[in-house]
Amino acid sequence: MNTHYELPLEDAGYSFGFLDEYAKKEVRRCILKAIAIPGYQTPYASREMPMGRGFGTGGLQLTLSLIGADDTLKVIDQGSDDSVNAVNLRQFVQLTCPGVAVTEKTQEATLIQSRHRIPEKALTEQQILVLQVPYPDALVVVEPSEARRKVMHGEADYSRLLVKLYEDVVRFDEITLSHRYPTRINGHYVIDPSPIPRWDVPRLHQSPALVLLGAGREKKIYAVPPYTVAEPLVFDDIAFRVEDFRDTHGRRIACRCCGSTVSFLDELIDDAGKVTHQCSDSAYCEEQQETISARKQA
Amino acid sequence: MSNKILSVRGLSRIHGEPCPLCIVSTGPEHDTNICPHCGSVVAAHDVSFDLYRGEILGIIGESGSGKSSTVKMLYFDDMPTAGSATFHDGDTQHDMFTLNAAQQRSMRNKRFGMVYQNPHLGLNFQISAGGNIAERLLMSDLKHYGEIRTRAGDLLARTEVSRARMDQNPRTFSGGMQQRVQIAKALATRPPLLFLDEVTTGLDLSVQAAILDLILEIQHELGTAMIVVTHDLGVIRLLAGRTLVMKHGRVIESGLTDQILEDPQHAYTQRLVASAL
Numbered sequence: 034m035n036t037h038y039e040l041p042l043e044d045a046g047y048s049f050g051f052l053d054e055y056a057k058k059e060v061r062r063c064i065l066k067a068i069a070i071p072g073y074q075t076p077y078a079s080r081e082m083p084m085g086r087g088f089g090t091g092g093l094q095l096t097l098s099l100i101g102a103d104d105t106l107k108v109i110d111q112g113s114d115d116s117v118n119a120v121n122l123r124q125f126v127q128l129t130c131p132g133v134a135v136t137e138k139t140q141e142a143t144l145i146q147s148r149h150r151i152p153e154k155a156l157t158e159q160q161i162l163v164l165q166v167p168y169p170d171a172l173v174v175v176e177p178s179e180a181r182r183k184v185m186h187g188e189a190d191y192s193r194l195l196v197k198l199y200e201d202v203v204r205f206d207e208i209t210l211s212h213r214y215p216t217r218i219n220g221h222y223v224i225d226p227s228p229i230p231r232w233d234v235p236r237l238h239q240s241p242a243l244v245l246l247g248a249g250r251e252k253k254i255y256a257v258p259p260y261t262v263a264e265p266l267v268f269d270d271i272a273f274r275v276e277d278f279r280d281t282h283g284r285r286i287a288c289r290c291c292g293s294t295v296s297f298l299d300e301l302i303d304d305a306g307k308v309t310h311q312c313s314d315s316a317y318c319e320e321q322q323e324t325i326s327a328r329k330q331a
Numbered sequence: 332m333s334n335k336i337l338s339v340r341g342l343s344r345i346h347g348e349p350c351p352l353c354i355v356s357t358g359p360e361h362d363t364n365i366c367p368h369c370g371s372v373v374a375a376h377d378v379s380f381d382l383y384r385g386e387i388l389g390i391i392g393e394s395g396s397g398k399s400s401t402v403k404m405l406y407f408d409d410m411p412t413a414g415s416a417t418f419h420d421g422d423t424q425h426d427m428f429t430l431n432a433a434q435q436r437s438m439r440n441k442r443f444g445m446v447y448q449n450p451h452l453g454l455n456f457q458i459s460a461g462g463n464i465a466e467r468l469l470m471s472d473l474k475h476y477g478e479i480r481t482r483a484g485d486l487l488a489r490t491e492v493s494r495a496r497m498d499q500n501p502r503t504f505s506g507g508m509q510q511r512v513q514i515a516k517a518l519a520t521r522p523p524l525l526f527l528d529e530v531t532t533g534l535d536l537s538v539q540a541a542i543l544d545l546i547l548e549i550q551h552e553l554g555t556a557m558i559v560v561t562h563d564l565g566v567i568r569l570l571a572g573r574t575l576v577m578k579h580g581r582v583i584e585s586g587l588t589d590q591i592l593e594d595p596q597h598a599y600t601q602r603l604v605a606s607a608l
Contacts, residue, residue: 188433192469199465200458202476203498268476 050097051129056080060098060254064245067256072218073186074169079252089122089148090249092165096122096146099161102132107142112150112297112313122146137316149212151233153296153317156242158259164227169248169255171215171225191215191223194266202271211276215266218257223266226257232275232297237263278310288312291321335419336524336556337382337405342414344400347371349412357579359599364395364579373580374400378414380575380585384523385554389571389588391561391603397580398560402526405558406445407435418442420523440470444517444555448529450509453516454501460487460512461497467519486515490545507538514545518553525557531566543569564603568592576600 048054056078063077082090100106106126110118114137123135136142139154146163156162172182175193185191194215201208212228216237226234227246237244237257244257257263265273278286278298285294289309296317298310312318345353350369357364357373364373375397382388390398403409405416405427416427420442430438447453454463464483473479484494490511492504501509510530517525527546531539543566549555559570567574567588574591576584576599584597595601 184432188436190436190470192466195469195474196458196462196466199469199476199479200462203459203461268479269474270478271476 047129049102049130050100051082051125052080052094052097057098060094063254064095064098064256067245067254068243068258070222071258071261072222072224072255074222074224074253074255076252077254079249082249084121084125086250087167089118089146089165091247091251091254092146092148092163092249093122093125093247094249095163095245095247095254096126096144097129099163100126100130100133100144102130104143105134105136105141107136107139107145107152107316109145109147109150109152109314109316111148112299113315115315118148138320139316149228149230150297150313151229151236151244153312153314154320156240158241160242162240162242162244164229164244164246166225166227166246166248166253167250168213168225169246169251169253171213171223173225186222189221189223191217191266194223195268198266198268202268207274208267208271217262217264217266219261219263222255224255224257230276230297231265231273234263234265235273235275239263286310288318288321291318291325293318293321333419334383335381336384336386337416337418339381339401339405339416340379340414342378342401342404342411342416343376344374344397344404344409345371345376345412346374349373358581359578359583359597362579364397375404375411375577375580378575378577378582380582382524382556382558384556385550386573387550387557387559387571389559389561389567389574390577391564391567391574392577393562395579396577398562398575398577399528400580401577402528402558402560406443406526407439418524440467441520442522442524444520444522444525446510446513446517446525446527446530448532450501450506450513453513454509456500456502458500459498460492460501460504463501463512463516464519467516471520482519483515486519487512489549490515490518491541505538507534507542510534510542511545514542514549518549518555521553523556525555527557527559529561530559531561531563539566546570564592576603 059078063075067075080094082093108119108123110116127135139152144161148165170182172185176182198208212230213225214231214234215223216226216234217223226237239260241259243259246255267273280286286298287294288298289311291312293312296312296314299313301309301311347370349371352368353366353371353373354376357366378401392398404411411428418425418427461483464486465479468479468482484497487497488494492508492511501512531542561567571588574588575582578599584591584600592604595604
């Protein structure tokens with residue numbers, strides 16, 4: 034065991050990053066396997082964490098296994114750095130990983146743990162994106178037996194997922210999945226890309242950053258390695274569409290704070306029932322606002 | 332190219348741990364298919380036959396005679412304990428029970444069709460009738476939505492289910508309609524071989540006649556070879572050119588249907604024919 038990582042025993046009864054070294058090593062090994070087989074759900078010994086399953090324990094274990102004292106961490110939940118889940122996870126990492134810097138700026142982070150969103154700002158090869166996943170298996174909606182799902186994954190038999198999409202098109206004339214859109218990685222395994230919206234699915238494709246997905250309750254890790262093909266499951270004649278945020282006149286809605294018309298928007302309804310839209314990625318929105326005010330001053 | 336599509340040799344299925352006396356102490360002459368020594372059930376033993384392109388072969392027998400077991404094995408729903416079957420697909424031959432699970436599934440999805448007595452086995456009642464057919468087409472790697480729609484619509488129209496009901500759940504359909512949707516689903520990939528397991532049982536007579544007519548029309552149109560399992564002599568008389576008669580897991584008589592109905596050789600067949608006529 035690396036004594037360098039040990040906190041003084043008076044301060045804490047656990048090693049750097051809360052998990053003991055063996056646990057971290059096991060998680061890292063599974064990460065390597067997940068990268069080697071893009072999209073394959075690698076089983077791992079998900080540890081008990083001092084928080085409930087469903088709070089992001091899968092993502093947190095990935096983060097804690099990968100983080101070192103020279104890393105800079107950004108934690109987001111629903112695109113925001115200040116929501117409850119993000120704040121608590123960030124605090125936990127700060128508490129258990131002394132010396133780790135935290136940031137809200139996407140470009141400064143080396144490690145980004147996220148729930149529901151991929152940051153608007155393009156990621157680089159130097160960054161790792163960790164996504165918290167509640168349901169890792171895309172096939173769970175059509176096949177309850179895990180044994181049979183494994184066979185289906187092995188044979189790349191995803192026709193029943195397409196039947197779901199077919200039914201969607203028949204009923205609504207379009208595919209209405211808003212999130213968890215089944216996505217084929219490297220031409221074989223189809224993953225459930227966690228609750229990221231459809232908007233973010235094309236951004237997994239050929240991403241320069243490594244994307245790791247961890248499911249704590251389901252005890253699975255899978256990965257979209259850098260520069261890997263990620264294609265959403267579609268029919269040959271119906272193209273994949275992302276959310277387009279248009280008002281009744283067909284104009285693209287702008288963020289109420291920064292005026293951006295190229296970002297993923299959250300819909301907000303105030304007490305008077307008025308609907309407004311705002312960037313879901315708060316760090317991106319703030320940066321846009323700063324640029325605008327800097328331009329005004331100049 | 333041979334005209335043969337399927338040759339089955341010595342197909343057997345024993346449920347339970349067999350003992351050396353299982354085979355000799357069961358069968359029609361012992362009037363049981365349960366081995367008195369070990370309690371194993373000899374569901375089928377030494378079933379052999381050939382099936383030719385575009386031919387309809389009937390398998391008739393009472394409940395528990397092994398007719399459904401035979402078809403289940405050929406459709407990979409069950410594994411035989413002994414015997415072999417060769418599927419002649421164009422110029423290639425497949426030894427069916429030596430294929431791996433993935434090859435068997437692909438053969439089942441693309442080259443075979445199955446219509447069950449119970450529509451709940453053949454259809455997915457969570458999705459629409461069109462979706463059920465789309466499932467078969469998607470399994471055979473057709474991924475074009477427009478084409479899937481057209482082909483599913485055509486198939487349903489062919490089996491006399493109105494296109495207007497294509498997007499409805501088969502739960503809302505009558506028994507006869509459910510059976511027709513099942514036939515449309517089985518035919519979706521234009522399989523050269525179709526299994527029909529008691530397809531008309533439980534339907535009223537006029538609907539039965541309509542379904543049987545449909546099956547005959549399809550055989551004339553597409554030249555699909557079929558194995559029809561039934562306990563109804565009328566179905567055999569109307570559909571099958573050749574027939575196997577099964578009892579207690581054994582084939583007791585086989586030959587041209589006319590011959591079997593007019594001049595039954597085995598005592599059981601004689602009783603069967605006498606009781607029906």
